[in-house]
Amino acid sequence: MSNTPFSEGIEAGRLSAAAISENFGDLHPRLDDHEALVASDRCYFCHDAPCMTACPTDIDIPLFIRQISTGTPEAAARTIFSQNILGGMCARVCPTETLCEEVCVRETAEGSPVEIGRLQRYATDVLMASGVHPFERDAATGKRVAVVGAGPAGLSAAHRLAMYGHDVTVYDGRAKAGGLNEFGIAAYKSVDGFAEREVDWLLKIGGITLETGKALGAGLSLDQLQTDFDAVFLGIGLGGVNVLGVDGEDKEGVDDAVDFIAELRQSDDLTTLPVGRDVVVIGGGMTAVDAAVQAKLLGALNVSLVYRRGRDRMNASQFEQDLAASKGVRIITNASPKAVIGNGAVREIEFEYTNDDLTPTGQTVRLAADQVFKAIGQTLDSDGLPDVVHGKISVDETGRTSVAGIWAGGDCASGGDDLTVTAVGEGRDAAEDIHASLMA
Template sequence: MTDPARPDIQSGRLPAEALARGFSDLHPALEPHEVLVEADRCYFCYDAPCMQACPTSIDIPLFIREIQAGNPIGAAKTILSANILGGMCARVCPTETLCEEVCVREVAEGKPVQIGLLQRHATDLMMETGHHPFERAAPTGRRIAVVGAGPAGLSCAHRLAMLGHEVTIFEARPKLGGLNEYGIAAYKATEDFAQREVEFLLKIGGITIETGKALGRDIHLADLRRDYDAVFLGLGLAGVNALGLAEGEDQIGTRDAVAWIADLRQTADLSELPVGRRVVVIGGGMTATDAAVQAKALGAEDVTIAYRRGREQMNASPYEQEVAATRGVHLRFNLQPKRIFAEHGHVTGIELERTRIEAGKLVLTGETVTIEADQVFKAIGQSFVADGTDGEGAGIALERGRIQVDAARRTSLDGVWAGGDCIAEGEDLTVVAVEDGKIAAMDIHSALTAAERVAAE
């Protein structure tokens, strides 16, 4: 169906069978015999470089040995004790640049143990049982507010609930999960996995959910600090970086890639989602490759990723670049957007200027190229929006535009912790956000426990 307001952006470009293929699971689960073969390949290294490379320090040799011994549920508990979102991380972690990159098999043979797929096997089996592997400690009577239900907030809430505290999660959106729900490519987390994992996590008990509550609008930091014993901020990155073009950035057909992916993830029928015939994605990270691959899967005939630096500088891993290339996406480098062309308010193309590196700096060459396009997606990063954090005197201290925290994830405000993409150390990875939440939860617990001891003396 053609939208008269956007004549070159249409829905229903592909039949249902083609859509199903394009959005099928990127990493299908291993078959039972494949699991055993892969587990047998592990050397169970004593000083396990894979474990050291994991931001959440999952005991990888142990869980693989448990799988090998026929105890996948025990393996899942080993995984989830370190990373409660281990199921999603098994799907979306860049294992090729983390645990699998340093696997001894990779170093020696160029073929690592498929750690991510083994992790998925164990955690999927655990979730299928319907049983939650952890029990809550005795109630402490302490109440903690968690703002933001992304990976950091969920991780923090689960660990605090497990330690016996009462937790209330405040989330601005209708669903929990953060980028796991709204920002991950649909072919990486199929069959509503993000919500199924959230439901699994909440089985720990002791967690109250309040959706539609945004910090600075519906809830306020001063009130949370007054009414709760501690506050954790997992606010993510709500701002979107602009291209900064002198001309054409607001034409019909230009969109923020993150918002478009969120729309796609919440679309019940992919055949109803419009996409251009010729699509250009500006950026070089995971969001850029996710948007480009999904545009192609929806039926866009020509999709190009344009990145201002060289291939080796792309934030998207070589594997993600390969996924995009093998699915028909053109990757073009050393091109910086200059202006977007439009006719009657509709995008018709984009002009880009060639770049090169001189003395370590990116410089423009003056030479331009034009790519025809009906749709241009902006995927050049997000920024922290401090709404709601700046209403208490000087507000929370920021560093490089994000929340400043110490090693325990404490902010400059007493009783307030933070983690995930919103902190200065954030790496925009689900697994790193999970670790932030876990570290903060343990420090909150220590702080509350210490306060109780002082009060009792």
């Protein structure tokens, strides 16, 4: 996202440092010891727990909550990390309201689920704060694995492979590891540099070499990786962004939401980050909500989130939609962008109202806008990749691609639902299959 020259109305320092600090405080502060005991006491410890079935990483949720209730949060954390080594971040960003907590028996009976996400954060934070890594590396196998992409899928795969004694080299095109966790999630969900600290903690398993500034096609060749390593795992995410395909899209002040979020996450002083008076975010997913809410928290006067379908079709959860509304974001549905209007820089954006099947109604509306963020989905650069179908690398249930010796997982691969927790599970499962293949 370009900061200069700014469009008229886009400026930094709309709010004081104190207001910014308050706005970007921890969305769900960690439970203290007493709060954790009280929250854990609400669990029925179901034998056939539906929450476990709903968890993409199959964490034994009743067990770890029971361990918290008996005063052993470190043991609870080990239960979590055995299935999800990025359990700390997942506790912060998982849409638990549509996963484990949605099917909690307490939710079904009372409309108030056990706070599984906050309990998971409590346990993982306690163990990570101790500085102890819960797993030891097996004896070296002599096998070498390349992991391309240091996001949730790649880091999960790398940790599991290193734990089994393989030597792992992780490559990433950015200057820092973490992928989506570091660059693509709202700042109020991951405060105090947690994503970076989690990567440092994960690497304590040993056997993992991290090389940043290297991506496929920019210092890395898939053919060479196959030659140099015994196996390759691709967790490269989705690097491209869909275009609106409307007149005026190239005007100043029209940017990708992912770039805005990444710049915000890497900023040391949010008072220096420019934001418009009238901000329009186009999209209906988590990225759209994160961009819209953060624009408002930076001091934008009016923020509208516009989605082409109805609210029931938005990918953002009801919790996220309600969060946006509570921060003053106006949500407009059944409206599709038609044109970006302005002389060099955006001044307005025109939308056409649509029916539920996206057919246009002929009715239009113009919204004042000095800053527009596109959050309409990301794309995969498929050049040189194995068997890309419908914009994703085709894989089987173990993450194997159509090319022997290459696995893939996370957002770049088929079968996932573009969630951090799903990516972690896919990286873990692929690592298990890679290990079995290497040791056969």
